[in-house]
Amino acid sequence: MKSYTFLMILFSVFFVHAQEVAVLKYKGGGDWYSNPTALPNLVKFCNDNIDTNINERTQTVEVGSIDIYQFPFLHMTGHGNVFFSEDDADNLRKYLLSGGFLHIDDNYGMEPYITKELKKVFPNKELIEMPSNHPIFNVAYEFPNGLPKIHEHDGKAPKAMGLFHEGRLILLFTFESDLGDGWEDQEVHNDPENVREKALRMGANIIKYAFEN
Template sequence: MSRFKFLRSRVAIVVLLLGGMIGGVAFAQRGRWWRDGGITTDRFGVPDWEVDEHFPGDLFTFVRIKYDSYGGRGGGGGWRTDYRDSDLNFSLRLQQLTSMKVNPEPIVLELTDERLFDYPFIYIIEPGSLVFSEAEAEALRRYCLNGGFLMVDDFWGDSQYENMRRELERVFPDRQPFEVPLEHEIFHNVYDLKEKPQVPAINAARRGMQGQVGSWEYASDGSDTSEPHYRAIVDDEDRIMVFICHNTDLGDGWEKEGENQWYFEEFSVKKAYPMGINIVTYAMTH
C-alpha cells in the first residue's frame, strides 16, 4: 500500500465517525503574528502541540510549494504570499476542528524535491506570474497522477487565471479545468456550504450599510472579479487532483484571522476555514 493510501485510509475512518461533530466546535480569535521574508521556523505565537512519537509520519502536513516566477503573463505575487501565518493558523484549526492528526510544523518544498511524494497535499498561491520549468511540470504531473492533490489559491482576474491555465496545460496537455458545481461533495463533505465562498484580502473586504459583505478586489487587467470560481482537473477515475480557487483568497482568511474581529467572523469563520477543511478532507479521503 502506498504512503498516500495509508494516510487516507486512516483519515477516512475518523472523518466518517466524527465529521458531524466538527461543525459544533467554536472558533476563537487569536492574536496577530508578523511574517518573515524567507523560510523560517518561528511560530510567531501560534500554539504548538505534541504528536505521537511512535507515528511521526502518520500526520497531515501542510506543504507550501516554493516556485520561481519567470515573468508570467498575469502578474501577482509569489510563493511567499501569506507565509507563514496562513500555514500555521490553518494547521492549528485543522488540528482543533477535525479528528485528523496534524503536523504542527508546515513545510516548504519545491516540486522537484524528492520528498514531494511523502505528502499527499500541496498548496500553490498567487500563480499569476508562475512559469513551471520542464522539470517542475514533469514532477507535478507524476505527483498528481500518482495520487497527489494540488490546491491553487489567491489569484484574481482573467489574465492571472489564463497564466495558470496555460501552465497547467503544459502539465496536463490532455486535460482541461472545468467549473466544479456547487453540488459536488467537496463543498459539503464536512461543512455544508450553501454558496461558493469568496474571501477577499483583508484590506479589500467590504461591509455594506445593511450588513451585507463583499469584496473590493480588482484585477490589474480590469476584468470582472465579482464571482468566485472553483475549477478542477481530474484523473481517469474522476478524482479531483488539482483544485483551483480563483477570484478568492482563502489564505488571507487563514492568515489574517487575528487582525479584525468583523473580518474574522465573516470571512475566516464562515468561509475560509470551512472551505479549506472541506478541501483537505476531500484530498485525504480520495
C-alpha cells in the same frame, strides 16, 4: 516507466506516515511565499475541528523536488508569474497521478499565469468548474452555493475549477475568492471573524476531501 513506478512506491511509503501538508515553491518571480500564516492556521483549525492529525509545522517544498512525495497535500498561492520547467511539470504530473493533491489559491493576479503553466503539466486536460453539489462543498461544512467569497477584487463571482484523472479530483484551483487571506492571522487583513470562519471551514473541506479521496 521504471521511474514512475518507483515514485508511486515512494509516495505510498510516505503516505502511510503522519499527515503532512506543504507550501509549493515555484519559479517565475511570483510570490509563492505570500500569506505565511495561512496554511499553519488552517492546519490548526482542522486539527481542532475535524479530527485531523496534521503536523502543525508546515513546510515548503520545490515543485521539481522529489520531496513533494512526502506530502499528500500541497498548497500553492501567489499574485504573479508562475513558471514550470519541463522537469517541474513532469514531476508534478507524476505526483498528482500517484495520489497527491494540489490546491492552488489565487491571491489575485495569478490566474493567467497558472492556467498556462498547467497545460505543461496536463496538455490534454481542461480545468472544469466544480458544481456546487460536489462533495468538496459539504464533506465537513455545508456550502450549498459553492465556493465562498472572502475578499473582493474585481466584482466577479468566486470560482472553483478542478482537474480530474479517472474520476478523481487531483487539483483544485480557487480564484476570485482569496481563501488564503481569510486563513491568515486576523490582524493581517482585519477580516471579521465570520468571514475568517467561512474561509477556514471551506479550507477544512478541501483538506478533508483531499485526505479521504
